[in-house]
Amino acid sequence: MMGYFSQTVIDALSWGGLYALAALGIGLLYGVLRVINFAHGDFITVGAFSLIVPSTQATAQLALGALPAPLLIIGTLLVVTLVALLSDLLVFRPLRGATPSTIMIASFALGYVIQNIVLLLYSSRPKAVDLWPELNEAFGFAGLRIPQLQIWTVTVAALLMVALTVFLKASSYGIEMRAASEDLRMARLLGVRANRVIALAVALSGALAGAVSLIIATQSGVVSYQMGGPVMLFAFIGTIIGGMGSLVGSALGGFAVGFSSVILQAYLPDDIRPFRDAILFALVILILVIRPQGLILVKTMRERV
Amino acid sequence: MAEIMLQVSNMWVHYGQVPAVRNLSLEVHRNEIVCVVGPNGAGKSTMLLAVAGALTPTKGEVRLNGVSVVGKAPEYIAKLGISLIPEGRHIFKGLTVEENLKVGAAANADRSSVENNLRTAYSVFPVLAERRHGAAGMLSGGEQQQLAIARALMSGARLIMIDEPSLGLAPKITEKVFEVLSELRRSSGLTLLIIEQNLKRALKYSDRIYILRNSEIVFSGRSAELQASDDLHSAYFGLGQAPSNVGAGQ
Ligand SMILES: Nc1ncnc2c1ncn2[C@@H]1O[C@H](COP(=O)(O)OP(=O)(O)OP(=O)(O)O)[C@@H](O)[C@H]1O
Numbered sequence: 001m002m003g004y005f006s007q008t009v010i011d012a013l014s015w016g017g018l019y020a021l022a023a024l025g026i027g028l029l030y031g032v033l034r035v036i037n038f039a040h041g042d043f044i045t046v047g048a049f050s051l052i053v054p055s056t057q058a059t060a061q062l063a064l065g066a067l068p069a070p071l072l073i074i075g076t077l078l079v080v081t082l083v084a085l086l087s088d089l090l091v092f093r094p095l096r097g098a099t100p101s102t103i104m105i106a107s108f109a110l111g112y113v114i115q116n117i118v119l120l121l122y123s124s125r126p127k128a129v130d131l132w133p134e135l136n137e138a139f140g141f142a143g144l145r146i147p148q149l150q151i152w153t154v155t156v157a158a159l160l161m162v163a164l165t166v167f168l169k170a171s172s173y174g175i176e177m178r179a180a181s182e183d184l185r186m187a188r189l190l191g192v193r194a195n196r197v198i199a200l201a202v203a204l205s206g207a208l209a210g211a212v213s214l215i216i217a218t219q220s221g222v223v224s225y226q227m228g229g230p231v232m233l234f235a236f237i238g239t240i241i242g243g244m245g246s247l248v249g250s251a252l253g254g255f256a257v258g259f260s261s262v263i264l265q266a267y268l269p270d271d272i273r274p275f276r277d278a279i280l281f282a283l284v285i286l287i288l289v290i291r292p293q294g295l296i297l298v299k300t301m302r303e304r305v
Numbered sequence: 306m307a308e309i310m311l312q313v314s315n316m317w318v319h320y321g322q323v324p325a326v327r328n329l330s331l332e333v334h335r336n337e338i339v340c341v342v343g344p345n346g347a348g349k350s351t352m353l354l355a356v357a358g359a360l361t362p363t364k365g366e367v368r369l370n371g372v373s374v375v376g377k378a379p380e381y382i383a384k385l386g387i388s389l390i391p392e393g394r395h396i397f398k399g400l401t402v403e404e405n406l407k408v409g410a411a412a413n414a415d416r417s418s419v420e421n422n423l424r425t426a427y428s429v430f431p432v433l434a435e436r437r438h439g440a441a442g443m444l445s446g447g448e449q450q451q452l453a454i455a456r457a458l459m460s461g462a463r464l465i466m467i468d469e470p471s472l473g474l475a476p477k478i479t480e481k482v483f484e485v486l487s488e489l490r491r492s493s494g495l496t497l498l499i500i501e502q503n504l505k506r507a508l509k510y511s512d513r514i515y516i517l518r519n520s521e522i523v524f525s526g527r528s529a530e531l532q533a534s535d536d537l538h539s540a541y542f543g544l545g546q547a548p549s550n551v552g553a554g555q
């Protein structure tokens with residue numbers, strides 16, 4: 001019983017970490033654009049598909065996935081970052097000054113276009129990708145059997161969050177980005193270049209999406225052109241309950257959603273388990289009714305011009 | 306008269322179809338303190354935002370040291386040695402005091418001067434040095450105003466535009482802020498364009514004033530000559546006709 005509990009907690013930690021990364025990617029862009037980028041899930045899909053060679057055949061040939069681990073990781077992050085930057089250039093930048101709802105709808109459209117490009121290149125068939133099978137071997141510790149991959153997931157998520165924090169706190173680009181997230185107009189009046197700071201946020205958001213791609217592809221061993229959707233949905237909810245506009249809030253919100261979904265899955269009575277997501281969403285609605293500003297209070301939310 | 310740093314000629318600014326600034330002309334010379342006074346909704350803030358590039362004038366010309374900046378992005382204009390402290394100060398509350406100052410250096414091409422400017426800022430405003438690692442949102446109103454001024458100076462700007470520095474401050478603190486600004490003008494050769502609601506205070510600290518009413522400049526003149534002018538009061542309070550000596554008072 002104790003073992004089941006501990007293993008559930010580790011499982012919950014790893015899903016929490018995963019959704020925290022995805023929510024951070026959404027939160028970073030929300031900070032500077034004041035828009036939820038609904039294409040974020042499709043950025044994640046792109047990263048996963050970059051592992052395999054474009055083809056409509058059932059069995060996948062590894063592309064980036066065939067490279068040694070360090071190159072594979074860098075390559076995947078790079079591909080998603082480039083796709084994100086291209087999206088900024090072609091979609092978000094021309095819409096600078098448009099209303100947030102216009103940009104949000106454009107992000108939906110962007111996601112749809114990306115999905116269809118993936119569909120064209122790879123077909124709608126889900127494909128098996130066996131990246132690092134040895135990671136699925138369990139690791140024995142204090143009587144527990146923990147799949148190594150979960151330890152990796154938690155570690156990678158934690159490291160990325162530490163790295164992002166250091167960047168945001170200690171580098172001048174990071175400080176300018178936080179200033180721009182709080183008050184873009186004021187930052188621009190002080191000489192912060194809007195296009196550059198937004199591109200930087202987009203690039204970081206893309207790199208985070210790439211990390212999520214790798215984790216999901218390794219964990220599930222399957223890629224499909226709609227795989228980004230559910231992640232996007234959960235991460236989006238995480239950003240909302242975390243209080244949009246706060247990065248700490250996004251990370252915690254994403255973590256909370258991932259963590260509680262695993263705990264609910266494990267401990268809900270069998271009859272109710274199929275309704276897990278409904279229960280989760282009901283909890284979210286309840287939170288929003290009690291605290292519409294999110295669980296984490298954002299220090300400043302200003303009207304922007 | 307010293308050279309002209311800022312020249313605004315026949316500027317119009319609209320919100321949608323509605324003009325908020327009409328045919329406005331104004332100039333600021335090197336090392337001057339110029340105050341713009343006027344009732345609520347006159348268009349004072351709109352004017353400054355348009356000069357700084359946060360709004361785009363629909364017509365007219367804005368020149369900074371002879372260079373036209375109409376239609377340029379605010380981050381570009383900020384690099385030309387002008388800095389706007391907008392209404393409400395807009396301190397980055399989630400950043401520390403020092404981080405606010407560092408963002409202020411974004412327009413500074415000379416990154417090596419940043420450390421120097423930080424030191425200068427802390428010597429002019431010792432309270433900021435004490436609170437340097439504290440959250441800027443925790444500062445009092447007067448301290449936030451000091452931070453806003455220090456942040457504007459970090460870019461090495463020679464012309465600072467301040468929208469209502471007295472907003473939300475006790476009169477005693479406001480006087481202190483104006484004293485600091487006067488001192489900065491004397492000691493560092495700064496040029497200042499200040500919006501102030503209080504006519505008496507504007508006359509006390511400025512070399513020249515402009516009165517803006519209903520989107521238009523209705524009066525301008527040298528502060529020293531204006532202390533007791535009836536024209537001035539009628540222009541400010543909008544009694545009777547606008548006075549005849551409208552134009553750049555030299
Ligand atoms: N964002 C906006 N959209 C539409 N109209 C605006 C906007 N900002 C200001 N206005 C209008 O433009 C006019 C000028 O406003 P502005 O803020 O420039 O006046 P002000 O002289 O600075 O007033 P105050 O003393 O209250 O600060 C007002 O009628 C105001 O209602």
Ligand SMILES: [Mg+2]
Nearest residue numbers: 349350351392
């Ligand atoms: Mg105003």
